[in-house]
Amino acid sequence: MSAPIYDRVALIGLGLIASSMFWAMKRGGLAGEVTGYARSEATRETARRIGLCDRVCDSAAEAVADADLVVLAVPVGAMGAVAREIAAALKPGCTVTDVGSVKKHVIDAVAPELPEGVHFIPGHPLAGTEHSGPESGFAELFDNRWCLLVPVDCRSSGQVARLRSLWEGMGAHVDEMDAEHHDLVLAVTSHAPHLIAYTMVGVADDLRRVTDSEVIKYSAAGFRDFTRIAASDPTMWRDVFLTNKDATLEILGRFTEELFALQRAIRTGDGQHLFDYFTRTRAIRRGIIEAGQDTDAPDFGRAKRAGK
Numbered sequence: 001m002s003a004p005i006y007d008r009v010a011l012i013g014l015g016l017i018a019s020s021m022f023w024a025m026k027r028g029g030l031a032g033e034v035t036g037y038a039r040s041e042a043t044r045e046t047a048r049r050i051g052l053c054d055r056v057c058d059s060a061a062e063a064v065a066d067a068d069l070v071v072l073a074v075p076v077g078a079m080g081a082v083a084r085e086i087a088a089a090l091k092p093g094c095t096v097t098d099v100g101s102v103k104k105h106v107i108d109a110v111a112p113e114l115p116e117g118v119h120f121i122p123g124h125p126l127a128g129t130e131h132s133g134p135e136s137g138f139a140e141l142f143d144n145r146w147c148l149l150v151p152v153d154c155r156s157s158g159q160v161a162r163l164r165s166l167w168e169g170m171g172a173h174v175d176e177m178d179a180e181h182h183d184l185v186l187a188v189t190s191h192a193p194h195l196i197a198y199t200m201v202g203v204a205d206d207l208r209r210v211t212d213s214e215v216i217k218y219s220a221a222g223f224r225d226f227t228r229i230a231a232s233d234p235t236m237w238r239d240v241f242l243t244n245k246d247a248t249l250e251i252l253g254r255f256t257e258e259l260f261a262l263q264r265a266i267r268t269g270d271g272q273h274l275f276d277y278f279t280r281t282r283a284i285r286r287g288i289i290e291a292g293q294d295t296d297a298p299d300f301g302r303a304k305r306a307g308k
């Protein structure tokens with residue numbers, strides 16, 4: 001096995017993403033010693049019991065001391081406070097990254113807390129599940145998924161390449177993007193869809209005519225997917241919406257306009273509008289498949305290697 005990419009990695013926050021990173025780094029021999037810290041004693045105890053991290057520390061400062069790479073894997077709203085907590089203990093020249101679902105807020109909250117000479121390279125793996133906590137992670141989570149890096153300082157380019165190698169070693173495809181664009185893209189592809197799923201499940205729950213057992217028994221695939229997404233961690237998603245406010249509101253505004261137009265077409269019996277709309281959206285799905293950009297499609301890797 002080749003030399004690890006980082007001798008010492010510290011994971012702050014030991015939930016789905018950090019635990020998946022730990023198992024993926026171990027699978028690939030990508031890190032020497034991995035230390036970990038989570039705020040709750042119960043989470044640290046669970047981590048010790050299941051062998052998550054080579055060493056679980058009782059403070060964030062202890063976990064990051066001597067680390068070459070520090071990964072902030074806490075809810076987006078907690079990133080700034082965690083950065084403040086570790087700042088004085090960071091090794092000069094180390095890299096700090098994060099995995100938060102929102103980038104502009106994290107950069108504004110974390111960058112001012114870090115000392116000169118530390119490389120801050122925000123990141124976001126586009127991979128997850130509705131599960132959370134230290135026992136939810138698995139080594140394959142990032143396989144064939146995208147990870148977006150959002151470099152903020154050109155002096156860190158060598159360290160960006162190193163972090164890219166780590167994500168590639170964990171199975172991901174890596175792209176770089178600026179923070180504002182990231183937050184708009186994610187508002188369209190992830191944040192607004194999650195809010196719609198939360199709403200749809202809430203509506204079903206409110207409909208007293210539909211009993212719980214009917215909703216469960218007759219769930220077609222679409223609604224089943226909504227219930228899975230709507231089971232995601234409430235703290236994490238509260239923070240996503242509060243910190244990616246502008247982009248999410250922009251997308252929801254457009255969504256509402258289109259929904260009203262569809263609602264009107266149904267009311268007035270305008271089948272042409274519905275047909276044209278659904279024809280357009282079907283072409284988008286087919287375009288994604290043809291471009292080899294569906295990471296779930298079995299031939300995604302082949303399409304990517306062919307340079308599509």
Ligand SMILES: NC(=O)C1=CN([C@@H]2O[C@H](COP(=O)(O)OP(=O)(O)OC[C@H]3O[C@@H](n4cnc5c(N)ncnc54)[C@H](O)[C@@H]3O)[C@@H](O)[C@H]2O)C=CC1
Nearest residue numbers: 013014015016017039073074075076100101128129132133
């Ligand atoms: N769950 C998902 O599908 C994805 C999540 N993300 C992002 O990754 C980050 C972590 O998410 P998950 O791993 O899913 O969360 P999780 O809920 O599974 O784990 C979060 C961990 O952070 C700890 N924590 C919370 N506040 C803390 C604090 N102030 N100090 C120290 N530890 C603290 C919790 O105890 C827990 O161990 C979030 O920022 C989220 O936006 C990114 C991609 C996918």
Ligand SMILES: O=C(O)C(=O)Cc1ccc(O)cc1
Nearest residue numbers: 101125126127128129130190
């Ligand atoms: O479970 C799902 O369907 C997801 O969408 C996972 C996910 C959640 C949040 C992210 O920032 C990235 C990926």
